[in-house]
Amino acid sequence: MIKLNFDIKKHNLENGLKVLTIKKDTQIAAINIGVNVGAMYENMDEKGISHFIEHMLFKGTKNRTNEELNDELESLGGEYNAYTDYDSTVYTISCLEEEIENGVKLLGDMIVNSNFPEEEIVKERNVILAEIRTSKDDIEDLSFKRTNEVAFKKSYLKYDVIGFEENVNNFTRDDLVKFYKKYYAPNNSVITIVTSLEHEEALKLVESSFCNWNKGSIEKKDIIKEKNIKTVETTFKNEIEQSTIVYLYTFNDLDKEDELPLRILNNRIGESSNSLLFKEIREKRGFAYDIFTHLDITKDAKSLYIYTSVSDEDVSDTKKAIDKVLKDVVNKKVVFGDKDLNIMKKVHKTAVIGTLEDSADLCNYILHQELAGENNLEFVSDMNKLNTIKPEKLYSVAKEVLKDPTIHILRRTSGEEDE
Incomplete structure (x- = not known):
């Protein structure tokens, strides 16, 4: 039998955001936000857009330039990252307990107030294209991709999360912002926070940075579950x-x-x-x-x-x-x-x-x-x-x-x- 060294409380903000506060005796705190959107929800001409948006959320907000945002993230002294999967896009921060308030504020600004600067889109487009081309030289990565390509006819698994070069080349700022506004909504997201703070204190931190995030109207596509081809x-x-x-x-x-x-x-x-x-x-x-x-x-x-x-x-x-x-x-x-x-x-x-x-x-x-x-x-x-x-x-x-x-x-x- 495992003895738990933490306890969890679930909360729902008025805007529909789910928050799970995890009280744990720790000196390292963490906060994650998961948005229920990933490669499985993309049309063919959208393949790669979720991943592109993940990159762009580190490129500046209405309140912070690209340099300011990343300098402040670095100043936390911990780790910050993000990843896009088929079913979700996740942003993570782990830091010293004393920095968790700053971490929550920065994450909130990124998620709610990203402004997709045109000049940063141009730079990040080249970064992602380089990422796609580099993956072709990684035989392990390439082997998994080709396996999925021959294994499925219609499943989203047939296509890599990073998307197609043609799409990445063609995405405009309007495309990115439209997709972001469609899926990045509190009622389509979950936050988990691990901290030694009391549940009520942790919840207040999250509320202060996410309460002004406007609820959206989410329409999800039907997901095709396909057996692999023998x-x-x-x-x-x-x-x-x-x-x-x-x-x-x-x-x-x-x-x-x-x-x-x-x-x-x-x-x-x-x-x-x-x-x-x-x-x-x-x-x-x-x-x-x-x-x-x-x-x-x-x-x-x-x-x-x-x-x-x-x-x-x-x-x-x-x-x-x-x-x-x-x-x-x-x-x-x-x-x-x-x-x-x-x-x-x-x-x-x-x-x-x-x-x-x-x-x-x-x-x-x-x-x-x-x-x-x-x-x-x-x-x-x-x-x-x-x-x-x-x-x-x-x-x-x-x-x-x-x-x-x-x-x-x-x-x-x-x-x-x-x-």
Whole structure:
């Protein structure tokens, strides 16, 4: 049983903004705001606009120039960042407890009063275009993108969050402001704040900076949930030293109660340095420096990826070895004994406790639970469920998830680069 060292209170401001104050005995405070908009809500001609706007919110407000805003953020002495995902855009600040009031004020000014200076749009356009082009030279990043491209026909997952070069080149200030005003509204957002302040004090800080934010009229698009296409596809790129192999499984119909067993199973298959895939592909066969899995479970998309990079001559044998490991798990040839289960449970427990101990991680976790409409203390019930998970449940989940993958192989070619 985990002993909680914090407590949470939920509040709703008159303008519809959800605020979760998390009182914790800490010297490092954190505040996050998540806006319920990301790449999944964009039309084809809008692909990349959420990410562009995320960049622009650091480029000046009605009250502060670009230089003033970033100087004051830097003066907090902590960390500030932002990221755009498919379902949300998140802005984060973590700092000394004594700086949290300034942090809230700066975040409020960014979110409510950004003014999108034309000269900064020109600069940031070039930055984002450079980011897009750089990603093409990162074979890991490129491999995941190409896997998604061949795995789906209509799903938003087919397209990268960063968007298309053509769109980024064409976005005008009016386009950015219109999209910003449409989705950046208090009734489409959640704030989480971790601080040692009393709940009422923390709430007052947030209210003072966000109470004048005007409620919006939000219309969300219907989200297409698509099963990945079962296929093996190969594409090519010039001047790469290693070939890559990516497996993708989607499981949108997986029961909620099976998500925790899947997390435990994922750790055993490929998330740790003692995983089945790591031991087979690296330690036993020496095909790769690394092989890992990436599990993503959200409300609108559930996916599991396997990634490795190997010498071109080892691609076929590596794929056969991966297939065998996965087949042996599904067919129960891999035995999950008490020792294995105990290790997997300890790893999960360590990750949970690590999140609870770190103010920034806790702030981010609670934010995403609230954005997804999930139980904020789900990890507590998960910890209680850990001891009830039996090997048979892991096998049944493996059988449901590890089937009909999209497999993408990126290989070197002597011809023109395939884009």
